[in-house]
């Protein structure tokens with residue numbers, strides 16, 4: 001038997017599968033998706049098996065054997081292996097890069113592979129030595145040899161797989177069966193796993209009444225100690241010291257004195273890494289749907305039941321109850337015995353969101369987001385692998401969850417640009433989701449109150465016509481591409497892989513079907529939006545960052561004890577440092593970008609390279625003292641608020657206040673419990689939040705994004721304003737919104753204020769079509785960087801003309817090569833940057849051509865330390 005292996009060297013020469021033979025001993029273990037170690041020249045490399053075959057076109061004498069298999073069960077499913085291939089073709093990256101992106105980080109770390117007797121509780125790695133007699137007794141129908149294996153493993157707790165195979169050599173197959181049947185389980189002893197996590201924990205005495213008695217004894221000045229005792233009397237369970245301190249806002253000293261009195265005990269306890277273990281989720285039942293929800297739900301569930309690949313674009317206004325539709329559609333999917341993936345933007349993967357899914361589906365849900373540690377992520381991934389869960393909710397990369405029976409993929413807030421990964425593989429999760437769904441005959445739901453123009457385009461007749469015209473030719477072409485990549489054997493198929501899904505990923509795109517929910521749940525009105533012209537405020541002599549109306553509205557809410565959300569759109573907002581006398585702007589000496597002022601460290605800093613210097617007090621250019629930082633950071637807004645409204649309780653949420661793990665959650669809980677009057681923040685307050693007492697929303701600088709050199713600026717502005725406005729008046733109390741802007745006549749701001757998606761979309765579509773921007777044309781951005789401009793320019797020009805030349809072959813397909821020009825940010829970390837933009841209509845073949853052109857420069861890249869990066873469908877044009 002032969003395996004085709006993609007090795008872990010991201011380079012052009014190695015960007016193909018290499019043949020290896022599968023040694024007899026590994027036959028039962030190697031499958032498509034296995035991670036293996038193989039000899040490669042003088043080295044040993046890691047790689048992934050992408051295909052198995054009985055034959056090899058290579059000279060058998062020259063084919064080397066696989067050295068080792070790295071996981072007992074393949075970490076990738078065959079459909080993921082195929083998807084990786086599709087990603088590498090679509091987004092022009094090395095196949096290995098796509099494969100690596102699909103497995104959790106912990107698997108890339110050093111670890112040992114053990115097996116143990118399966119215990120149904122997750123996440124525990126304790127030895128199972130007590131279990132031997134029982135486990136075997138129950139499974140008396142196992143072969144004697146298998147029983148012996150189980151007994152052996154149970155007695156040892158866990159056994160390293162090599163040791164086990166050695167001990168029972170020639171029984172590899174039996175061991176494999178035991179694993180497949182779930183008697184034995186693989187345990188990865190990841191390095192960071194071996195050092196179990198420990199936490200100081202406070203133990204109350206057994207009798208809580210005793211605590212009350214002690215509390216009585218304490219003198220009144222020990223109020224804090226009393227509080228601790230009373231809390232524990234109420235809730236007599238061990239509690240993590242840090243949690244206790246946070247909960248009561250006390251210092252460790254308070255607890256220490258109680259421990260010294262011998263009333264409480266403090267011990268180090270091992271903690272398990274279930275990120276949600278400390279929370280119990282209240283079970284929820286399906287709500288009875290509003291008529292619009294019901295209609296949409298029916299449309300989605302039908303193809304879910306019929307196992308038809310369809311793509312729906314669900315446009316539902318803020319507060320229309322999209323989440324409930326997702327939940328019930330997922331239930332339909334689970335009832336079919338299939339699995340569901342829910343993608344949400346990282347930033348809105350809030351506890352509230354998780355709660356909704358855990359509340360409905362309980363332990364069947366795995367959660368994946370980037371704030372989890374390596375170990376936690378790995379544990380969640382393992383739950384999916386071992387089929388302990390059937391729903392995964394997570395950020396972008398959760399689209400690679402190793403499910404095998406996907407029925408439904410939901411992408412919430414589908415318009416979010418964070419679904420595009422900025423590093424290689426530069427994939428867009430929306431497109432990957434559609435590709436993956438097509439492999440499984442699954443349904444995709446793209447949900448948003450402000451659908452992206454790209455997705456909207458998918459519902460237009462123009463797209464359907466285009467898709468239909470492309471159908472025949474592209475399908476034929478794609479099939480032949482597959483053939484020459486996998487070799488003729490693809491048709492014959494290979495034993496271990498699920499060939500059905502292999503045959504299906506054609507890259508074909510179905511037209512999207514538009515579903516609309518115009519109304520909020522229970523007919524609640526959308527909030528009234530006021531546009532405030534800040535130029536007018538200035539004319540009236542108001543120099544504050546708050547307009548008079550917004551000021552009054554905040555005051556009014558404080559009075560009524562209702563809550564306010566304030567958005568400071570910092571993206572594109574310059575907190576740069578400028579001299580008012582001569583106009584000097586402090587810039588990074590290594591990058592083409594102005595430095596940003598950071599109040600906490602009183603320093604000015606570069607966002608790209610981290611360069612920092614002390615705050616300037618005199619202008620380096622003219623020595624004037626009138627040098628100051630411009631712009632309105634959240635910190636300054638907070639200061640201003642406390643000045644204007646003494647006693648106001650403000651929660652500030654921005655990158656500075658949310659870096660600590662769990663801080664996000666902490667702030668939102670405080671706000672929800674109405675322990676604050678006002679939530680101030682950047683983009684992260686705009687999304688997904690659903691708080692009943694929020695009746696006022698203010699956008700302080702609504703238009704900052706409009707000034708960015710980006711053709712999506714208007715779209716982003718419209719989306720952000722609509723989303724943040726949507727936070728107000730979602731429950732009984734009606735909401736009101738104030739939008740402060742210097743561009744009150746801009747159509748994105750006017751449409752947002754009228755909740756008029758349709759007119760915004762039509763206007764924007766017309767403009768995009770006129771300027772030949774996406775979604776009508778597609779873009780590929782090629783960025784080159786090097787320390788020296790002449791070489792860079794020369795190379796960029798060569799590359800551009802090479803692409804133009806190759807593009808001639810594609811006539812009459814319109815391909816336009818713009819540039820090379822200096823990038824909007826023309827230097828980062830002392831490297832200059834140039835870009836070429838390719839504009840085209842149509843599909844796959846253009847990416848091949850770019851790939852071919854770029855590959856021709858790989859040698860130069862290596863020799864000259866030049867970098868060329870290719871971004872297909874770029875979201876960021878800097």
Ligand SMILES: Nc1ncnc2c1ncn2[C@@H]1O[C@H](COP(=O)(O)OP(=O)(O)OP(=O)(O)O)[C@@H](O)[C@H]1O
Nearest residue numbers: 287288289290318319320321322323324521688726
């Ligand atoms: N059928 C229903 N009956 C009663 N309440 C409902 C129903 N469906 C949803 N809700 C409630 O309506 C509120 C808004 O729903 P949800 O948060 O799902 O809206 P959404 O469409 O996701 O909004 P956004 O896009 O702003 O996040 C929630 O509090 C939800 O519990």
Ligand SMILES: [Zn+2]
Nearest residue numbers: 579582619622
């Ligand atoms: Zn100056």
Ligand SMILES: [Zn+2]
Nearest residue numbers: 588591606609
């Ligand atoms: Zn810099």
